[in-house]
Amino acid sequence: MVSEVIMKKYILGRILGIIPLLFGISLLSFAVINLAPGKPVALENSLNPRISAQTLLRLQKLYELDKPLHERYWNWLKRAAVLDFGRSFGDNRPVMDKIAERLPITVAINLLSLLLILAAAIPLGVRCALRPDGVLDKSLTAAMFFIFAVPTFWLALLLMNFFGITLRWLPVSGITSLDYEYLSPTGKAADLFRHLFLPVTVSSLGGIAAMARYMRSSMIDALAQPYIRMARAKGLPESSVLYKHAFRNAVMPLVTILGLSLPGLVGGSVIFESIFSIPGAGRLFYEAVMMRDYPLIMAEVVIVSLLTMSANLLADLSYAWIDPRLRDKR
Amino acid sequence: MNKTTLTGICMVGIMALAALAAPWLSPCQPGQIDAGSILCAPSSSHLLGTDSLGRDVLSRLIYGARISLSVGIIAVGISTILGVFFGALAGFYGKAADALIMRVVDVLLCFPTFFLILAAVAFLDSSIFNIMVIIGLTNWMGPARLVRAEIMALKEREFVEAARACGAGNLRIIVRHMLPNACGPLLVNATLSVAGAILLESGLSFLGLGVQPPVPSWGNMLTEAKATLGVAWWITVFPGSAIFLAIIGFNFIAEGIRKDLG
Numbered sequence: 001m002v003s004e005v006i007m008k009k010y011i012l013g014r015i016l017g018i019i020p021l022l023f024g025i026s027l028l029s030f031a032v033i034n035l036a037p038g039k040p041v042a043l044e045n046s047l048n049p050r051i052s053a054q055t056l057l058r059l060q061k062l063y064e065l066d067k068p069l070h071e072r073y074w075n076w077l078k079r080a081a082v083l084d085f086g087r088s089f090g091d092n093r094p095v096m097d098k099i100a101e102r103l104p105i106t107v108a109i110n111l112l113s114l115l116l117i118l119a120a121a122i123p124l125g126v127r128c129a130l131r132p133d134g135v136l137d138k139s140l141t142a143a144m145f146f147i148f149a150v151p152t153f154w155l156a157l158l159l160m161n162f163f164g165i166t167l168r169w170l171p172v173s174g175i176t177s178l179d180y181e182y183l184s185p186t187g188k189a190a191d192l193f194r195h196l197f198l199p200v201t202v203s204s205l206g207g208i209a210a211m212a213r214y215m216r217s218s219m220i221d222a223l224a225q226p227y228i229r230m231a232r233a234k235g236l237p238e239s240s241v242l243y244k245h246a247f248r249n250a251v252m253p254l255v256t257i258l259g260l261s262l263p264g265l266v267g268g269s270v271i272f273e274s275i276f277s278i279p280g281a282g283r284l285f286y287e288a289v290m291m292r293d294y295p296l297i298m299a300e301v302v303i304v305s306l307l308t309m310s311a312n313l314l315a316d317l318s319y320a321w322i323d324p325r326l327r328d329k330r
Numbered sequence: 331m332n333k334t335t336l337t338g339i340c341m342v343g344i345m346a347l348a349a350l351a352a353p354w355l356s357p358c359q360p361g362q363i364d365a366g367s368i369l370c371a372p373s374s375s376h377l378l379g380t381d382s383l384g385r386d387v388l389s390r391l392i393y394g395a396r397i398s399l400s401v402g403i404i405a406v407g408i409s410t411i412l413g414v415f416f417g418a419l420a421g422f423y424g425k426a427a428d429a430l431i432m433r434v435v436d437v438l439l440c441f442p443t444f445f446l447i448l449a450a451v452a453f454l455d456s457s458i459f460n461i462m463v464i465i466g467l468t469n470w471m472g473p474a475r476l477v478r479a480e481i482m483a484l485k486e487r488e489f490v491e492a493a494r495a496c497g498a499g500n501l502r503i504i505v506r507h508m509l510p511n512a513c514g515p516l517l518v519n520a521t522l523s524v525a526g527a528i529l530l531e532s533g534l535s536f537l538g539l540g541v542q543p544p545v546p547s548w549g550n551m552l553t554e555a556k557a558t559l560g561v562a563w564w565i566t567v568f569p570g571s572a573i574f575l576a577i578i579g580f581n582f583i584a585e586g587i588r589k590d591l592g
Contacts, residue, residue, distance in 0.1 A: 262442075
């Protein structure tokens with residue numbers, strides 16, 4: 001009973017800990033964005049030379065650009081606390097709406113990448129650990145060396161060229177075909193699969209290599225433990241020794257590492273969505289940055305940080321939950 | 331020095347020499363536009379072809395090496411200096427300093443810094459100097475952790491006590507007696523980070539937010555790769571290969587040093 005209270009307190013502490021972080025991040029982004037030379041109003045009027053001084057003032061007032069920085073930040077913070085991030089400079093739609101329609105795509109693609117990473121890396125790592133310095137292990141080490149050295153956006157371009165243009169097997173942009181609406185449900189699924197195949201594969205490659213490597217060393221460590229010798233000594237079948245005793249212990253640290261690999265994956269979305277013309281939050285952010293759409297940039301930075309940090313927290317908590325030793329201590 | 335390190339040093343060395351000797355080595359001016367030879371395939375007059383403005387790809391690659399390599403190396407210089415400073419502070423003084431610094435490190439590690447970098451680069455007008463500083467400012471967590479761990483492990487050792495007994499101050503103990511022990515791992519980390527910084531710069535430039543044209547960098551040469559996909563393979567293949575080889579080179583050096591450290 002008492003320990004359960006401690007656990008709850010720990011979780012609550014971690015969740016509350018995110019708040020000052022978000023505060024710091026938003027303050028930092030706000031400062032960077034606003035102290036930099038080049039104002040959004042200036043950009044708009046440079047596009048339109050006939051804009052009058054009055055209109056300019058009105059625009060400035062509308063976007064509160066005439067108020068001092070600290071006042072603007074305070075106003076922004078008050079509204080952000082109730083998830084009102086204002087309207088986009090670009091098309092005047094509420095920022096939250098714009099993000100809400102793009103974010104699910106990015107989250108879905110990242111989840112698919114995570115799944116692919118786990119599904120490929122765990123078996124690969126275990127296989128390598130069973131025969132350290134074997135053929136598979138050596139080729140994984142070599143492959144990893146190359147995968148880490150390939151700029152992923154370049155690899156994406158090469159694969160796009162090969163599969164999309166030379167072979168014409170896969171589409172090279174967007175997530176659905178033009179005739180998507182008219183396809184049967186299975187046709188729709190196939191269409192999505194064909195569009196997402198390259199982006200998901202390419203964005204997972206680095207993760208697969210790294211994760212397989214962690215899985216390998218973790219499994220090798222586990223196999224060297226005395227309880228494995230004990231399990232073998234008492235005559236358990238090898239499969240039980242490997243998958244019940246060693247694997248379960250080896251796979252746990254992966255959760256933490258998976259959490260740490262999230263920021264890279266999410267950051268990579270910006271590049272991937274630009275290359276593959278995927279209408280996700282990453283591309284939205286890129287467009288916002290190019291347009292100097294302050295409200296949209298601020299909202300994206302805060303929301304993406306919040307999501308990444310929550311996912312990280314989730315990974316840490318699930319670690320405590322998966323591991324029976326930690327679970328029972330509770 | 332083992333074979334791995336040597337291979338890496340050769341690869342990086344050739345690139346660095348080419349970058350230094352760029353004005354003598356490159357067949358054309360990197361910015362020289364030639365409307366008569368747009369998107370020419372590799373031939374004897376343009377060994378690696380020309381881009382959509384008729385500029386010689388080989389010359390741009392050689393000049394691009396200057397930008398990409400110097401951005402990588404200087405950015406890592408900045409992040410290593412910051413990392414050593416904060417790591418030493420946290421490791422040596424412990425308590426509040428340690429708690430605060432390591433908290434910041436943890437946050438930066440679980441935060442998609444790429445978003446912040448993008449925003450910063452876009453708003454701080456992307457001069458090469460700004461890109462170096464921004465990459466440096468967002469990547470000091472690795473060396474900080476390394477130095478902190480090393481210093482915490484050394485704090486109670488006899489030679490530190492001996493130095494103190496001889497009257498050495500904190501600064502002298504940290505700089506002369508503790509940090510040299512962290513040199514090896516720091517060097518490995520820095521070499522790997524150069525590769526990472528080159529990747530980051532090329533990604534930013536590819537998005538059009540890093541090094542600005544007409545200055546050539548390997549990343550911004552790839553910007554037009556998507557538009558010429560299926561039309562001009564050389565525009566995609568060569569700059570990417572340059573990035574790839576540079577990173578392999580730095581990784582070889584790091585791997586080799588790590589082996590030597592045991």
